[in-house]
Amino acid sequence: MLNKYPMWKNIMVVLIIAIGCFYAVPNLFGEDHAVQVVATRGAEVTASTQARVNELLASKGIAVKRSELEKGQLLVRVQNADQQLLAKEVIAEALGDKFTVALNLAPATPKWLESMGGSPMKLGLDLRGGVHFLMEVDMGEAIRKMEEAKVADFRSQLREEKIRYAGIRINAQGIEIKFRDAESLASAERFLKSRSNDMVFSDVSKGEDFALQAVMSETYLKQVKEEALQQNITTIRNRVNELGVSEPVVQRQGAERIIVELPGVQDTARAKEILGATASIEFHMVDDKADANAAQAGRVPAGSEVYQRREGGQVVLKKEVMLTGDHITGAQPSFDQYSRPQVSINLDAKGGTIFSNVTKDNIGKPMATLFIEYKDSGERNADGSVKMLKIEEVISVATIQARLGRNFVITGLSHGEAQNLALLLRAGALIAPVSIVEERTIGPSLGAENIASGINAMLWSMGAVVLFMLIYYRAFGLIANIALTMNLVMIVGVMSMIPGAVLTLPGIAGMVLTIGMAVDGNVLIYERIRDEIRAGRSVQQAIQEGYANAFSSIADSNITTFITALILFAVGSGAVKGFAVTLMIGIATSMFTAIVGTRAIVNAVWGGKRIQTLSI
């Protein structure tokens, strides 16, 4: 019989639409104002923390809507924005600095829906306000650091093997090692080659000048860059957590860039300071054999360098780094017995071993703490990248009194510096400096405006399209309108279902555009049906032919649009990607609703009956 869908097809259509609707429903519930509590290093959020927070809020007269403990973080929902601020203050004060307390907007989806995987669409920064940073890692600096480490390696290896060398230095190509004669060069080359297969050695001797050039191999260079990026991402992630931002995004983009998105953050200055700061410390032995006057005149012994002291004056330090900030696992600002600010430092096991060895061998000798910081100089290199300024200062020189272990203190800082240094050290040092190459801040009011205007545009256009279809195609227009509405609901449902999909303003534009284009499928089908009726076919035949003939047009035209959307998605970034995602989803759902969905309704209403005229 013509135009009768089998039962299973009808069930399938109903099922798919029901699933779409089901996952779209969470978007109706809106969001709760909430306070999020996350433990930082060493602490843990437990049920007792939860009980304490609940009790505390109850005593302050703040009504708690719901309090959830999940994956080590506590989320307390309250009634409104005023109570949220109050609650944050109260909790932060009571819990102390081992926890970060952040404001959050939590989806108000009921528990039962949530347990079935229902959650609302995630809103992009342009819809809820916040900061977006694109940061670039200074790879030149990462490579230079690696080369410096290699120089120290070569020195100790050659010394161990008792091969005499005249000097090692870093030049534009890589590392150059000079020798006095050809034999030591040959044996050094043999020995070093066997030890480090990630460097490429070549003899660059000129006449009596015996020299060996060591250059990083391609694969090693790539690995160094990759590691630098990965480590910086980890570090930045830690720092973002210290900032107490809810739902931050930290992800890589390309070979040397990192995207950081902080929803709801308004204080960009502080965010930047913490994210971009590359403060680190290094411990060097003071070169006490160096003549201070000679050093001032520029004559510095090989292997040593002159550094500025923070309180003025200069000091000669050995170039070799005893310990870097990488081994620091904890750092807390505190005060010593004379109430001077200090930073207590904890090292990891490896750092502890190194440090204990170094201090054991050097009891009674002075050791310096070198503070290194990179700052945006405000100038740019020829290629447009930000020129970074390296600032090195000796913050303290102390005589090693005893063998030190994994815990010790650094003094010689101001209160603010101690606070900042502790925070930065806790979050780990950036292996290479980063600069901000792109920054976007959207105020929360603009976000709300964007949503409102997007929805406004959607309502207007939807109204116009619905009205037109109804007048022009009557009963069939009504069916198309039902399909259009279902289509919109399904886009929302699919967007909510896909974990990575984020709704942005261009995404809303994509949805709105889908409304305009979605009826195309139905228009094609209906025009065909009219053609067939005009050509004198029976009603049932006309419906059958209309759907069958229009199919290839609809499929071809949608596939080509889909290709465009796919390319947009592949090359676009941020906003353009958001648009492409909704467009792709829209194409898929509109094909389903316009072809299969309307057919199901048409078949159910008119299918298999003897009718003479059609309301089209």
Added chain:
Amino acid sequence: MLEILSLKRTVNFLKHALPVSIMSAVLVLGSIVLLATKGLNWGLDFTGGTVVEMSFSTPVDLNQFRSQLTTPETSSAVVQNYGSSRDVLVRLPVKEGISSDVQVVEIVKFAQQLDPNVVQKRVEFVGPQVGKELAEQGGLAVLVALICIMIYIAFRFEWRLATGAVAALAHDVMVTLGVFSLTQMEFDLTVLAGVLTVVGYSLNDTIVVFDRVRENFLKMRKSEPEEVVNVSITQTMSRTIITMGTTLVVVVALFLSGGSMIHGFAAALLLGISVGTYSSVYVATYLAIKLGVNRESMMPAEIEKEGADQPSMMP
């Protein structure tokens, strides 16, 4: 049946094809000349720089605001209204030796002198390096899209139609860019997304016509290609008008109430959809006919299909 939008009799569309094609050619040439001489008013996304969007509590005198911006940090700022007279947008190019933060602080300081209750709604900074890469990627995206589409149509239809379709798309893109060059409207990332959407939309149109052309070639075995094309365009005309209408309504709604960030996108679509509708009729099909598309060129697909349905000759 309400049929105000359908045509009763076959219209000889191709009669006007030559003058329209000449007009199209002139438009494209004009666009190329404009792009070569005036260029596009590249937005922040591509050039790099800083944008500050502010909302004042009362209408602002822009000239008074501009007159203050004379410090080295703010001297080349472009100040304009958007939306209402209380909303002000300030654009600053990247400047050697001055960080964007300092520029923003300066601007806001001056704005606060005019109105202490001014709200800073949006701040964007893009490095020049990032912008350059984006421009390259964007151009590449348009190119790759055109090539992929050409391959798909050549595969699904026929190479002459593919060439016609891609020519029509290139035409739409060029004319849209030409208008952006002429009006010096800002060309940013969302506009680029708009242009690519135009590619998708205009193609939609072209494919629908082509699909009917292919069908009619097989149906009307005695007719000349011109007649087949005329019949096909006539048959699809009501659909073309309706779909263009509904899409335009939507885009106009976006243009009017979508907010400042979506304005350029909507403008690109508005232009592209209008141009794309006639180009799918005149540029795409006319070029395909000129390239010699006929009934035979439509046959292979049919033969292939029959072959595929037949049982294999080999055991």
